[in-house]
Amino acid sequence: MSKRGWKKRVESLKLQILEHENKIKKERAKPYPDKGRIHHLEAEIEAFHDSLKRA
Numbered sequence: 001m002s003k004r005g006w007k008k009r010v011e012s013l014k015l016q017i018l019e020h021e022n023k024i025k026k027e028r029a030k031p032y033p034d035k036g037r038i039h040h041l042e043a044e045i046e047a048f049h050d051s052l053k054r055a
Helices: 003-029 035-054
Strands: none
């Protein structure tokens, strides 16, 4: 992958992390948050961080 491709991938991962963090905040603000959904989103964030380390 070219240098520009890697930069684009890194920016995409960072954006996905921010979007997932916002989804978690919204879910936690609900009267009855879905803990399974929060756990799933946190697992995806962890996977995105792992991908960032490799990139």
